[in-house]
Amino acid sequence: TPMIRLSGVGKRYADGTVAVHDLDLEVGRGETLVLVGPSGCGKSTTLKMINRLIEPTTGTIEIDGRDVTGVDPVQLRRGIGYVIQQVGLFPHQKVVDNVMTVPVLVGTSRSQARSRAEELLAMVGLEPDVHGPRYPHQLSGGQRQRVGVARALAADPPLLLMDEPFGAVDPVVRVRLQEEFRELAQRLGTTVVMVTHDIDEAVRMGDRVAVFAEGGRLAQVGTPLDLLARP
Ligand code: ADP
């Protein structure tokens, strides 16, 4: 069974907007699938239907072969990492403590959680000694976003959903972050579904890329090489 299977999934919002239309899509275990396309074509809606922040109007979504409508949404989200552009870091906790929170909650020793947090901060291009002791408001937007990615990875989720995770990061750092993130996700075996409007980012990060078009329709799905071969 794939990690995620969407069958005939559609979303019509209350005002009649059809955000997603009859979507069939599978994501394999350990795979990174990137949803790419212009603004307003249903990428974020698709992502949010996977962790049930939004309920589909048609179709079914299975994770691990199990229909997600049968799972308590809170329970479901506990097993799914979620990174968005406006990361909600705890404002009264230092950066390093923000990253340690979940591991400590699930019983990792503080010293172990701390060294892992520092490793992850370095991975996302921050200096553990410099940025770790700061509070979120003392970082730039781009830096906060990187902390959000580190925090999501610290929980070691089998499945990670990311919506424009590197959106506020400057272009040079961004490429390095993309590459380092990809390496880490592969090493951890994390299944990743990521939304971006940046085709370069999609090609760089995706094992496969799903191209969305106007009206929440899937235009094509394939490996980056497939897509570059038939533009
Ligand atoms: P993307 O992530 O590709 O930019 P979205 O999934 O955010 O696209 O939005 C898809 C479409 O659904 C857009 O036309 C958007 O305006 C619309 N939409 C998103 N959220 C809502 C909502 N809560 N109510 C009505 N329409 C919405």
Ligand code: ADP
């Ligand atoms: P980015 O491209 O990462 O968003 P910014 O241009 O926002 O970067 O910030 C540049 C530098 O200013 C960063 O090194 C950041 O640490 C620092 N900085 C931004 N906001 C603050 C703040 N409120 N307090 C201290 N330093 C800050």
